[in-house]
Amino acid sequence: MTGRRVLVVEDDHALRDVLLRGLRDEGFDVVPARDGAGALRLAAEGFDAVVLDVGLPDADGRDVCQALRANGCAVPVVFLTAHHTITDRLTGFSAGGDDYLAKPFHLAELAARLRVTLRRAGPQAPAVAGDLVLDPVRFTCTVAGRPVGLTPTEFRLLAALAASAGSLVRRRELVRAGWPEGAQVTDNTLDQYLSRLRRKLRTAGSTLTVTTSRGTGHRLS
Numbered sequence: 001m002t003g004r005r006v007l008v009v010e011d012d013h014a015l016r017d018v019l020l021r022g023l024r025d026e027g028f029d030v031v032p033a034r035d036g037a038g039a040l041r042l043a044a045e046g047f048d049a050v051v052l053d054v055g056l057p058d059a060d061g062r063d064v065c066q067a068l069r070a071n072g073c074a075v076p077v078v079f080l081t082a083h084h085t086i087t088d089r090l091t092g093f094s095a096g097g098d099d100y101l102a103k104p105f106h107l108a109e110l111a112a113r114l115r116v117t118l119r120r121a122g123p124q125a126p127a128v129a130g131d132l133v134l135d136p137v138r139f140t141c142t143v144a145g146r147p148v149g150l151t152p153t154e155f156r157l158l159a160a161l162a163a164s165a166g167s168l169v170r171r172r173e174l175v176r177a178g179w180p181e182g183a184q185v186t187d188n189t190l191d192q193y194l195s196r197l198r199r200k201l202r203t204a205g206s207t208l209t210v211t212t213s214r215g216t217g218h219r220l221s
């Protein structure tokens with residue numbers, strides 16, 4: 001379960017910080033969003049689960065959940081709400097939520113419920129490109145069956161490239177895939193990561209490498 005990527009959508013700054021730190025301590029890989037628009041934008045990056053506040057400044061969390069489902073996002077959604085009534089529960093489930101937790105709650109309970117919903121959702125299929133297999137559940141990478149050690153950032157970058165293997169992936173998209181929202185990532189940093197990935201793929205004997213297209217993007221081919 002370690003390394004499962006969770007999108008946490010909460011507008012309350014203090015609570016968001018508690019959620020980020022707490023869930024990271026529980027071994028989750030957490031990405032924050034502060035409103036519905038941010039959640040929908042980030043959801044395209046791919047997550048294993050979403051923790052979604054119902055009372056967001058720009059939208060009702062249940063509407064955000066419906067929009068996620070309409071966009072094909074099928075991962076578990078756990079709602080957080082201040083109003084713990086039976087009606088809230090029912091509308092939450094009918095909006096496509098998997099679980100419901102009333103504030104205030106214990107972080108350990110949220111983590112436990114996330115694990116249960118993730119187990120119920122089942123393992124995600126590994127991404128395969130050429131001789132490369134990336135397992136998004138265990139965060140492991142193999143080349144022709146041999147393990148390759150990657151850092152979480154390297155893994156996310158390679159997964160983004162493998163998801164569009166053979167096609168150009170823009171640098172902006174790679175930065176979004178590799179780092180948390182708002183992180184300051186210089187061109188130089190991204191280039192260093194990509195050259196490390198090239199070296200690791202070469203050392204592992206992969207037939208694939210990461211090529212550059214005139215500074216606009218990169219492709220795994």
Ligand code: CA
Pocket residue numbers: 010011012053054055056057
């Ligand atoms: Ca709120």
